[in-house]
Amino acid sequence: MIENFPFYLSLIVVIVLLIMLADKLKVAYPVLLVVTGLGISLLPGLPKIHIEPELIFIIFLPPLLYDAAFAMSWKELWRWRRIVTSFAFIVVFFTALSVAFVADWFIPGFSLALGFLLGGIVSPPDAISASAILKFVKVPRRMSSILEGESLLNDASSLIIFRFALIAATTGRFVWQEAALSFGWMVIGGAAIGVLVGWLFMKAHKYLPTDANMDIALTLVTPYVMYIAAEEVHSSGVLAVVSGGLLLSSQRHHFLSSSSRLRGVNVWQSLVFLLNGWVFLLIGLDLPEINEGLKKEGTALSVAIGYGLLITFVLIIVRTLASYGAVVVTQIAGRFIEVADRNPGWKAPLLLSWSGMRGVVSLAAALSIPIEMSNGVPFPHRNLILFITFVVILVTLLLQGLTLPWLIRKVTLPDYNDYLPEEETERLLKKGMHEHTLHYFKTNYSRHLISNGILRQKVAFWEQKSNPELEEAISEETKKIYLDILEQQRSWLRNKNKIDDKIDEEIIRKFLYGIDLEEEKLKYN
Template sequence: MIAHFPFFLMMVVAIILIIMLANKIKVAYPVLLVVAGLLISFIPGIPVLHVNPELIFIIILPPLLYEGAWAISWKELWRWRRIISSFAFVVVFLTAMSVAFVVNRIIPGFSLALGLLLGGIVSPPDAVSASAILKFVKVPKRMSSILEGESLLNDASSLIIFRFSLIAIGTGQFIWYHAALSFVWMLFGGIGIGLLVGWVFMKAQKYLPTDVNMDIILSLVTPYVMYMTAEEVDSSGVLAVVSGGLYLSSKRHYFLGSSSRLRGINFWESLIFLLNGLVFFLIGLDLPEITAGLKQEGISFQGAIGYGLLITGVLIVLRILSAYGAVLVTLIARYFIKVADPRHPGYKVPFILGWTGMRGVVSLAAALSIPVQLDNGTPFPHRNLILFITFIVILTTLLLQGLTLPYIIRKLTLPVYDDYLPDDKAEEVVKRGLAKNAIQHLTTNYSEHIANHPLLQQMMEKWSSKINEELDPQIPAESKKIYLDVIDQQRKWLISHNNVDGHIDEDIIRKHLRQLDLEEEKFKII
């Protein structure tokens, strides 16, 4: 490991340069990183890297899931909960079953259990790829919300299928009621453990004398504790991290100070940027190890590529059909239950949702984690072929769908929905509401102080006239305390308004919450 340390440093530098190039030519960086890793792997003298699945499952996956849970809007997740759940659970299960039947028919010696194992591996789309591509094109907010929500949950459902398939292959039998009980425990046990661990960390940071550095370190430790605790009791570590992350995200203004929130954002953005770059680069670098396994199994290179391309086609067609199927179900269900949007979305949006099926790091990690031998000592059947098919699926979906998605979105001209007010209107509503809330809070609770404190008078004028003025640096302690109280009241109003007003994009609410944090920090150092 130490001998390869200079290579790892050069790899990090190469990742940064490749992402810079990707941004310059407006191509999603996961695509370029995989291709670059693939090309670099052919250079003589490059160390052959063995990607340990534990590196991804234990070291990389928890913080990626945790940051995703913090970044997503709970309001949007709940609004589109039905279609998100259908994509994350129902579609993943149907995809895995379909792959199982296909490979059982076309690949000699592939049992249904092996096919279901492969299906569980390749069924979850990768969130990072889709978000990296969508930043270059404008799509309706509902679409990005659905993709983000799906990505938080589909890893859990696919890994549950993967785990059950491994058990069936290893034992040679599948007891349905044992599997059902295990599924219930993995689902609800994972959610419960995540919430419990999140609650413990929240209380610790709320009542213990932590500072900013301690809060950031604890935020880094939290997802690992959630994941490992759940996995230790045979529950879903992915669901634990997601549920705990969502819970702590909703409580961030309760147990974290403004300094911790502001500096934590910078830390997590840098960490996730590095981790995402590493995993996609490693996918490309891992090709030599994967192809070497094919030779050991005696499978032709061309035949394995054909299998991989066929499975890729099955995955793409199934996801597009599932997207239109979800629309059909929604149109029927609107007559019986309240749905997020009863209107017909047309044919364009379902097709785009279906085309955003790029596979990524979770699929590769799951394939790599297949044991080399069964418990009885016999080699695991078709392990190397499963690895190679997974690699072909990842590479093909990234290149085919990843490169064409922006073009397709521009050509289709997606409809404009009225889910949210236009940004300028929303900004006006939020600013006006903040000003009214601040003035009302001051006049109700501090009316006797206003006449004696120039700062408060200045703030009243500012909120009344919407004109920003320079603040007097000589601020009395009592005035500072009152002003910080007003900021806290405005923060509470923003959070409350976000919960009750479904027409305000939560990104705008979070922008103003961050501005209040910055304002609070400015007053603390005056």
């Protein structure tokens, strides 16, 4: 390990350079990282990298999921809850079922249990790849929200399917009643444990005498505690991290100081940047080990590639059918219940179906298949399942990842009018926040306007939307008043976000970030 340390450091430099190149070429960086990892793995004389699945599940998965949950808007998740949950659970199940039947029919030696195992591995699309692509092209907010929401939940549902299929494949028995109870516990127990652990950490942040550095350290520990606690009681660690992350995200302004929020954003962005780069580079670097296992199994490379392409084709077809099936279901359901959009059209489902790139969770699940079963017999077709998974990841990243931006540009999506235009939203928020601030200030602190020049200048700023230079030193009393005003602005923005569905939460968060910056300025005056 020590002798290979310079090699690992050089890989970090490679990751940074590749992501810079991806931004320059406007290509999703996971594509370049996987291809480069594949190329590096073929170079002679380089250290052989062995990926332990436990490292991906324990080290990489919790913080990546937590960051995604923290960035997700609960309002958006609830607004598109029907399409999100259907893709995250129902579509994942039918995808795994379709793969199971195709594998059982076309791949010699595969049983339905093994096919279901493979289906559970390759069924969840990778959110990181889609997000990396969508930042280069403009898409309606609803599409990005659906993809983000789906990605938060589909990892959990696919890993639950994987666990049950692994039990069936290793024991040869499957009891539906027991499976249903186990499934319920994994979902409900995982979500409950995540919320409980999140609540405990929230109280720790709030009542312990922490500073910004301590708060950030606690946020780094939080997703690991959620994940491990849930896994220890055999519930879903993924759902625990997601549910706990959503809770803490929605309450962040109640238990974290402005310093902790501002510094935490920078720390988490850097951490997630490196983790994402590492996992996709490692996917490519792991090919030699996968190929060696395939040779031991005695399966020809060309045949294995064919199986991988077949499963990839099944995944694309099933997701396409599901996307358009969701349109039909939405139109029917709209006659009986209120839905967000009764007629989503044909363009959005096309792009949604083509956003199904696979990634790190699929590889980690495949690697976690035991080498031997409990009776000492080698696990059947383990190496072939690993290779098929690698082909699925590589082909979906290259085929869909490289063509999705082109498809988005060619298929002009309609303006759904889900939200007000950004400029109009910002103008509305500024006007409303200033009016609320002035009313609150004049109601509670009107007597201070007579004696305090700084506060008069602040009122002038809110009234005229200008920011004059302040020369007078700010007293502690003035700071206290101003902090109270800033907190009132935060409260108004959060309430506006709750009551107005036309307001995009991303813009609300931008305003809240600006208030945090304003609060930080006070500390240096």
